[in-house]
Amino acid sequence: MSILVVGSVAFDNIATPSGRVENELGGAATYFALAASYFTDVRVVAVVGEDFTAEQEKVFHARGVDIRGIDRAQGKTFRWGGQYLDNLNEAKTDFTELNVFERFQPRIPKEYLDSNFLFLANIHPVLQAAVRLEMDGVRLTGGDTMNYWIQGTRKELLDTLKVVNVLLINDTEVKMLAGDTSLPRAARKVLTLGPQALVVKHGEYGATIFFREGAFGIGSHPFRAPALPIEEVKDPTGAGDSFAGGFMGYIASQGELNREVLKRALFYGGVMGSFAVERFGTTRLQSLTRPEIDARFQVFRELTHLE
Amino acid sequence: MSILVVGSVAFDNIATPSGRVENELGGAATYFALAASYFTDVRVVAVVGEDFTAEQEKVFHARGVDIRGIDRAQGKTFRWGGQYLDNLNEAKTDFTELNVFERFQPRIPKEYLDSNFLFLANIHPVLQAAVRLEMDGVRLTGGDTMNYWIQGTRKELLDTLKVVNVLLINDTEVKMLAGDTSLPRAARKVLTLGPQALVVKHGEYGATIFFREGAFGIGSHPFRAPALPIEEVKDPTGAGDSFAGGFMGYIASQGELNREVLKRALFYGGVMGSFAVERFGTTRLQSLTRPEIDARFQVFRELTHLE
Numbered sequence: 258m259s260i261l262v263v264g265s266v267a268f269d270n271i272a273t274p275s276g277r278v279e280n281e282l283g284g285a286a287t288y289f290a291l292a293a294s295y296f297t298d299v300r301v302v303a304v305v306g307e308d309f310t311a312e313q314e315k316v317f318h319a320r321g322v323d324i325r326g327i328d329r330a331q332g333k334t335f336r337w338g339g340q341y342l343d344n345l346n347e348a349k350t351d352f353t354e355l356n357v358f359e360r361f362q363p364r365i366p367k368e369y370l371d372s373n374f375l376f377l378a379n380i381h382p383v384l385q386a387a388v389r390l391e392m393d394g395v396r397l398t399g400g401d402t403m404n405y406w407i408q409g410t411r412k413e414l415l416d417t418l419k420v421v422n423v424l425l426i427n428d429t430e431v432k433m434l435a436g437d438t439s440l441p442r443a444a445r446k447v448l449t450l451g452p453q454a455l456v457v458k459h460g461e462y463g464a465t466i467f468f469r470e471g472a473f474g475i476g477s478h479p480f481r482a483p484a485l486p487i488e489e490v491k492d493p494t495g496a497g498d499s500f501a502g503g504f505m506g507y508i509a510s511q512g513e514l515n516r517e518v519l520k521r522a523l524f525y526g527g528v529m530g531s532f533a534v535e536r537f538g539t540t541r542l543q544s545l546t547r548p549e550i551d552a553r554f555q556v557f558r559e560l561t562h563l564e
Numbered sequence: 565m566s567i568l569v570v571g572s573v574a575f576d577n578i579a580t581p582s583g584r585v586e587n588e589l590g591g592a593a594t595y596f597a598l599a600a601s602y603f604t605d606v607r608v609v610a611v612v613g614e615d616f617t618a619e620q621e622k623v624f625h626a627r628g629v630d631i632r633g634i635d636r637a638q639g640k641t642f643r644w645g646g647q648y649l650d651n652l653n654e655a656k657t658d659f660t661e662l663n664v665f666e667r668f669q670p671r672i673p674k675e676y677l678d679s680n681f682l683f684l685a686n687i688h689p690v691l692q693a694a695v696r697l698e699m700d701g702v703r704l705t706g707g708d709t710m711n712y713w714i715q716g717t718r719k720e721l722l723d724t725l726k727v728v729n730v731l732l733i734n735d736t737e738v739k740m741l742a743g744d745t746s747l748p749r750a751a752r753k754v755l756t757l758g759p760q761a762l763v764v765k766h767g768e769y770g771a772t773i774f775f776r777e778g779a780f781g782i783g784s785h786p787f788r789a790p791a792l793p794i795e796e797v798k799d800p801t802g803a804g805d806s807f808a809g810g811f812m813g814y815i816a817s818q819g820e821l822n823r824e825v826l827k828r829a830l831f832y833g834g835v836m837g838s839f840a841v842e843r844f845g846t847t848r849l850q851s852l853t854r855p856e857i858d859a860r861f862q863v864f865r866e867l868t869h870l871e
Contacts, residue, residue, distance in 0.1 A: 274745075345745070438581075438652070440768070441793040461747070462769035465793060481867050483788045486748040486772060517871055524870065560788050561868040563831065564824055 258509040259298040259371070261395075262289045262502075263363050263388045264378025266303040266313075266327065270338035270351070271537060275491040281538035282313050284335065285378035285401070288495035291542040292502025292529040293376075294320040295550055297509040300369050302326035302388070306334040306357045316543060326366050330357040345490050346460055363388050370394075374509040376501060379403050382410055382417040389420045397514065399423045399505045400452075401497070407433050418451040425456040425501050441467070441479075456504065456523065458497055458530075461486070466523050473514055480516075482523040483561050485531045485553070492537045496530040499542060503529030528553045565816040566605040566678070568702075569596045569809075570670050570695050571685025573610040573620075573634065577645035577659075578844060580652070582798040588845035589620050591642065592685035592708070595802035598849040599809025599836040600683075601627040602857055604816040607676050609633035609695070613641040613664045623850060633673050637664040652797050653767055670695050677701070681816040683808060686710050689717055689724040696727045704821065706730045706812045707759075708804070714740050725758040732763040732808050748774070748786075763811065763830065765804055765837075768793070773830050780821055787823075789830040790868050792838045792860070799844040803837045806849060810836030835860045 264286035270279045290299045300323040305313075309329070317324045335358035338351035363384055375392045377385040377400040389398055400421035406414050407430060418424065424447065428440060434450075435443035440457065444467040447455050453472035458464045463484040470477040504526030511518045528550055535541045571593035577586045597606045607630040612620075616636070624631045642665035645658035670691055682699050684692040684707040696705055707728035713721050714737060725731065731754065735747060741757075742750035747764065751774040754762050760779035765771045770791040777784040811833030818825045835857055842848045 439795060439797070441795045444793075459769055462766055463790070478863075478866065479793060481790045481793075483770070483790060483868060486751075486786060486788075488746060488748045490746070520870055556785075558870055559785065561790060562870075563827055563865055 258373040259300060260293055260374040260376060260505055260509040261300045261302065261326075261365070261369050261372035261392065262286050262293070262376045262378055263302040263385070264289065264376075264380055265335055265358060266301070266305050266309070267335040267337055267358075268308070269336070269494060269538065271492055271494055272340040272342060273345070273490075273492050274342060275489065276537070278492075278537045282316055283337070283495060283538055285495075285498040287539060288498035288533060288542065289376060289378055289502040289505075290317065290322045291320055291539050292499040292533070293506030293509070294322050295529075295545060295547055296503070296506030296525070299323065299506070300326055300372060302363050302365055302369070304328040304330050304357050304361045306330055306332045309334050316539065319543065323369075326364070326369055328364060330360075332357045334358075339494070341493055345493055348494070365391055374505060375399070376505050377401065377417075377421065378498065378501070379406075382406055382414040386413070386417040386420065389417070397422045397508065399425060399501065401425050401501060402430065404430060404433055415450060421452050423454045423456060424452040425458065425497075425504065427458045427460070427497065431455070431457050444479075454519065456526070458500055459484075460496075463527055464500065464523055466519060473516070473519070480520050480523060482520070482527050483557065484527045485557060485560065487531055487534060490534045493534050495539065496534050499533035500526040500530035503527070524554055524557050525550075527557060565680040566607060567600055567681040567683060567812055567816040568607045568609065568633075568672070568676050568679035568699065569593050569600070569683045569685055570609040570692070571596065571683075571687055572642055572665060573608070573612050573616070574642040574644055574665075575615070576643070576801060576845065578799055578801055579647035579649060580797075580799050581649060582796065583844070585799075585844045589623055590644070590802060590845055592802075592805040594846060595805035595840060595849065596683060596685055596809040596812075597624065597629045598627055598846050599806040599840070600813030600816070601629050602836075602852060602854055603810070603813030603832070606630065606813070607633055607679060609670045609672055609676070611635040611637050611664050611668045613637055613639045616641050623846065626850065630676075633671070633676055635671060637667075639664045641665075646801070648800055652800055655801070672698055681812060682706070683812050684708065684724075684728065685805065685808070686713075689713055689721040693720070693724040693727065696724070704729045704815065706732060706808065708732050708808060709737065711737060711740055722757060728759050730761045730763060731759040732765065732804075732811065734765045734767070734804065738762070738764050751786075761826065763833070765807055767791070767803075770834055771807065771830055773826060780823070780826070787827050787830060789827070789834050790864065791834045792864060792867065794838055794841060797841045800841050802846065803841050806840035807833040807837035810834070831861055831864050832857070834864055
C-alpha cells in the first residue's frame with residue numbers, strides 16, 4: 258500500500274542542551290516520510306526553493322521516498338529556527354521565514370492519485386481540505402493541526418475535520434479544540450466533529466487513541482501506548498511528525514484496518530518518535546533498519562505487558 | 565501480611581471546579597490506609613487533636629484499619645486548605661495549620677512491631693528514619709517525600725533514603741532530588757542513593773518503576789503502568805497517597821516479591837489513585853469492593869495490552 262503526505266519541507270536552525278545545528282533538513286513532511294518509509298511506499302507533496310539541492314534529494318531517495326510531488330519554486334525554502342534550552346518539551350521559536358511556503362498550493366502528480374492512504378500534515382486547513390477532495394479514493398485520511406489554526410482559522414478547520422478519519426494532535430491542542438480541560442471529555446467532543454479516531458500525543462508519556470462509538474466496527478474503549486523513557490533527548494524537533502509517520506506507515510502496511518492494527522500502529526508511532534529524538538534533525542531516521550525498529554517495538558511492549 | 569503506615573491525618577478544606585468541602589477527613593496516612601485496606605491488614609501511626617472524634621474513627625474501623633497507633637494530643641488536628649480551580653494537576657495551598665502535627669513524635673505500639681511492611685508517608689525525614697530504625701524487622705520499606713524536604717533537609721533526607729527500599733515520588737521531585745532534567749538519568753541517580761526501586765508517579769499518565777541493577781533479582785528494565793483517562797476528576801487530593809496504598813497494599817498481600825508482583829502492584833496503585841479522584845476526600849475509598857477494584861485493574865490492563 259502507498260501513502261501520500263502533504264506538508265512542509267524546511268531547513269531548521271535548532272539549539273538544545275546537547276548542541277546546535279543550522280540549515281538542517283526538516284519539516285513535517287520530511288520527518289513523516291522518512292519514518293513511514295520503513296513500513297510502506299511514501300510519496301510527498303511539498304514546495305521547496307532553489308536552496309533545496311541534490312544533497313537533500315538524496316536523503317529521500319536513499320529511503321525510497323517518491324518526491325516527484327515536491328515542487329521547486331523560485332526563492333528560498335521555508336526556514337525555522339527554534340530552541341529547547343530551558344524545556345525539552347516545548348520549542349521556543351526564534352524565527353519563522355515562510356519563503357516559498359507562503360504561496361504553497363499543493364499540486365498532486367497524477368502518478369500519486371492511486372495512493373491508498375493520505376496524511377495531511379500541519380498546513381492551512383483550507384489546503385488540507387483541497388487535497389483531501391482531490392484524493393477522494395483513499396481508504397483512510399490522517400491529519401494534524403496546531404494551536405495557530407485552531408485559534409486563527411477555526412471555521413475552516415472544522416470543515417476540514419469532517420473529512421479526516423484520524424486526527425493526531427497533542428494534549429493541549431485537543432483541549433483547545435474542544436474548549437474543555439478534561440482530556441477524555443475533550444476527546445469525546447472532538448470525535449463529534451468528524452474524525453472516527455483521535456490520537457492524543459502525550460510526548461514522553463506516550464499516546465492515547467480514542468474511538469468514536471462504532472468506528473471501524475471495533476467499539477469505543479480507548480487504548481494507550483507508553484513511550485520509552487529516553488535517557489538523552491538530543492533534539493525533540495519532528496517527534497510528533499515521526500510518530501505520525503510510524504502510525505500511518507504501519508497502518509498502510511497492513512491489509513485490513515481493525516482494533517489490533519490501530520493498537521500496534523500506536524506503538525510503532527511511539528517507536529519512531531523515540532528514535533527521532535536521539536539525534537539532531539532526521540539523522541537517526543535516515544539510518545534505521547527494520548530489525549532495530551521491531552526490537553524497540555518489543556521493548557515498548559514489554560514496558561507495560563503483564564503476564 | 566500486615567503493613568504499617570506512618571504519616572499525617574488531617575482535616576482538609578478543598579475547592580475544585582466540581583465544588584468545595586470543609587473539614588474533610590484527609591492526610592497522607594488516611595488515604596494510604598484506606599486504599600491499602602482492600603488488600604491487606606493496615607496499621608496507622610499518626611497524631612490527631614481533640615477534634616478527631618468517633619465519626620472519623622468509624623471511617624477507619626469500617627475498613628478494618630487498626631488505629632491504636634493514632635495518638636490523641638491536646639489541641640487541634642493538622643489542617644490544610646487548598647484549591648485546584650485553575651489546574652487539576654497542582655494544588656494551590658490556601659493555608660497550612662500544623663497544630664498537633666508540629667510536635668509529632670511517632671510512637672509505635674508494641675502490637676505493631678511485628679508488621680511485615682512499612683510505609684513512611686511524607687513527613688520529616690528524621691522522623692522517617694527513626695521509625696525505620698525501630699521497625700528493623702520489616703521485609704520492605706516504602707517511602708514518600710516532597711520538594712519541601714528535598715530542598716530544606718537534603719542531608720537528613722539522604723540519610724533516610726539509605727534505609728528505604730522503594731521510593732515513590734513524582735516527576736518533578738525525582739528531577740529535583742537528582743538535579744537532572746532527564747527522567748531516566750535522574751532515576752538512575754536516585755537509585756544510587758539507597759532505594760532498590762523508584763516509582764515515579766506521572767499523574768494522569770500513570771507511573772514508571774525503575775530498578776537498580778540486580779534489585780530483587782529481577783533485572784533493571786523499567787516498567788510502566790498507564791492511568792485510566794478519568795472523565796471527571798472531582799478532587800485530586802490524596803491521589804498519590806492512594807496510589808502508594810494500592811501499590812504497597814498489593815505487595816503486602818503477596819507471598820513473594822518478584823518482578824511480576826511489582827508490575828501488578830504498579831497497576832493496582834494506578835487503580836486506587838483513579839478511584840480516589842472520583843469523589844471529594846476519601847469518600848470513594850470508603851465504599852469500594854474488591855470486585856470493583858479488580859474490574860478496573862482489567863480495564864487498565866486492556867488499555868495497553870497487545871495480543
